Amino acid sequence: MKKKVNELTPEIYTGLKLKKPQVTAAGIPGVKASLQHILGEMRLSTGYKVLNKLNQFDGTDCPGCAWPDPDDHRSGLGEYCENGVKAIAEEATYKKVDPAFFAQYTVGELSEKSDFWLGKRGRISHPMILREGQEKYEEISWEGAFDFISQELKTCQDPNEAIFYTSGRTSNEAAFLYQLFVRMFGTNNLPDCSNMCHESSGVALSETLGIGKGSVKLEDFYQTDLILVIGQNPGTNHPRMLSALKKAKESGAKIISINPILETGLLNFKHPQSTKDILGKGTALSDLYLQVKINEDVALLKCIMLLMLGREDRKRGQIFDWDFIEKNSLGVEEFIEDLRQQDLAKLAKQSGVPFPQIEKAARMIMDSPKMICCWAMGLTQHENGVHNIQEVVNLLLLKGSIGKPGAGTCPVRGHSNVQGDRTMGIWEKPKAAFLDKLQEVFDFEPPRDIGFNTVEAIEVMHDFPGKVFFAMGGNFLSAAPDTKYTAKALQNCRLTVHVSTKLNRSHLVHGTNALILPCKGRTEIDEQASGKQFVSVENSMGVVHSSRGMIPPSSEHLLSEPDIIAKLAKASLGDSDKIKWLELVEDYDRIRDMIEAVIPGFEDYNKRVRQTGGFYLPNCARDGDFKTLTGKANFKVIPLPQHKLKQGEFLMMTIRSHDQFNTTIYGLDDRYRGIFNERRIVMMNKEDMVSAGLKSGDKVDLINQHDNVERIAPGFIVVPYDIPSQNVATYFPEANVLVPIKQIAKRSHTPASKSVKVIIQKQ
């Protein structure tokens, strides 16, 4: 059946309400929103049980974001935030999607429901199969499911016909077993959500600083003079970061935010667990807010650095840290020479930020010996995503603000274990040393060819029918760019398999045969032959620690992710001398012993992961030892992006609302931005609306014409918003139909979902 565009994002209109954007994050409204979500999904006693142990030393790691937990003190009331509570309520819900549910609806009928509706049906309870030509999913035994998949894998003429995706919630133990199975099967086709997320950070930082991860620890926030938050909305996506920013301010730091829109969480914060905060005014966070135009951060940073160079020229050593630069870096001469060619006024104009504000930012940076730069998707999801981050690194290097306390890089990760999954080898481009080690320890010949990343995997499935697509978590269809194109890619597969907790659109846009394998979630007790197990995860700052489930699984038919992988591997490959798949899962310590044998930094893993708070992985950039190809930290000469917007064309960023976790829609409100009860909206500058003859509430079609293909997202409602001219914002995933598959970041291949060119047509 050919699907219409609408069926891929079929939100219904529910009655948009607009209010003024809020100026304070969290506080009582945050507490109220958390409670509503808990009460809607689970019994209060279950809610209490999970939340009480959330992010505690002996508890469950929040399945929400990857922000670290404090090393020392953890709040007795629980270390969590409003959006962590929503993540828990989604996972620990009492509602069930069982075989009776699937008997009620055809897949066609389900695909007409909104993502919000699908997600709210509850937890998937049984393994299900959609057989060729059938209209409904039906129950299948676990054994039957593993046999089915292994038969399909065995009929691959080349192991590279199969593609194994991973979303970042998967534990270290599951991720390690998964990549081992996939590589023993014979392919490096291990695309992951990171390809769509922080891949640009990984590429940029590896080249310049020698490690693809950030360099700071939480305590650096309390020792720094200045924090830059660029292209990130922590109030919604990393709310616990606001507590760290508050504490940093109390310790004397200043904060500059750089973002096209004024995000509430960066303005003011009332800690929901502090009576003083709740009753008082809260803490003002940003000392300076630069409303940069979308994807003009390079122009802004160059303008700031040119002002710094002006001062430095007057007296050498006044601004730049020459001791650091000469000892640790390469390329500063070329960098400064290029900077001198730039024109202050032109840069300022291109950035869209008033010049006096840029001067103020430059002064604050010049006055701060130690500084931290934080960023997220606002920098990575552009064609020049890698360059954006390398320009940030240039700034840090000029100041010598790396490899010392209170200073460094802080790419704030998304999924709660996305960083750990990469450390475990979920990567289409594994390093030779890693493969050598797998070969030595497990006695097999690992594949050496580079595998497909997410975008390449979509293109290959699109152009060459008959692939097998297996997803360890996630919602590939809705998370990926160019929804219609990705739909065809999945529909071309002979088999699509999803290990999932909740129903999502990727189960409904499927291959010739499709399977759903329901797994236990992070919050649930994982009992194996040797007793209750815990898993481990790595947070955004490289701390590896344990996470154990606290409540009984939502269905007796669920298996854990490691168990699913082991059983599939056993059915597909059988045991080898070195690996007895099922024995490994009896006691996860055995999997951790294997990880220790293969991956550096995991010495004494089983012992250290049991220490309170876990342990830090080695980080060369943190230690000031830059393991790049040149052996030094590298300055890079970064070109300015050129957006030649035609008359009537806009640059669109696709962002998250306050009520979603990626493609999981918790609710229809974006409370901080004052947008309620609706997701199919486009935020637009008021003057642009006048020029385009549009008014608030008008319905428009959004159109993208990249590569001579017309992509249409019909029926979006115009919302006037404080956003730079010629910039608009929509929500992910509703606007993903517009993100061109071929518009990707150079070298990291991350879809440019924050700089999509659109024209806007009134309906």
Ligand SMILES: Nc1nc2c(c(=O)[nH]1)N[C@H]1C(S)=C(S)[C@@H](COP(=O)(O)OP(=O)(O)OC[C@H]3O[C@@H](n4cnc5c(=O)[nH]c(N)nc54)[C@H](O)[C@@H]3O)O[C@H]1N2
């Ligand atoms: N509650 C909740 N938590 C989450 C998630 C979630 O969906 N919900 N998702 C998780 C994941 S996987 C991730 S990766 C993170 C995402 O966390 P964020 O990166 O904070 O998420 P986005 O909503 O994509 O927001 C990007 C921010 O960048 C700004 N921006 C866009 N373009 C530009 C630009 O060109 N320049 C600058 N300076 N700013 C720009 C936007 O205005 C927005 O504030 O959050 C994680 N945590």
Ligand SMILES: Nc1nc2c(c(=O)[nH]1)N[C@H]1C(S)=C(S)[C@@H](COP(=O)(O)OP(=O)(O)OC[C@H]3O[C@@H](n4cnc5c(=O)[nH]c(N)nc54)[C@H](O)[C@@H]3O)O[C@H]1N2
């Ligand atoms: N336009 C646009 N597109 C984007 C982005 C954007 O900003 N704009 N952001 C990108 C980013 S940063 C990311 S990270 C990707 C996210 O891409 P994904 O990680 O693929 O998507 P999610 O929505 O996080 O996946 C949600 C699904 O995961 C399953 N799930 C939840 N918990 C578990 C678990 O414990 N185990 C298993 N096996 N399954 C589980 C549930 O079934 C749920 O439906 O999307 C990307 N896409």
Ligand SMILES: [Mo]
């Ligand atoms: Mo992400």
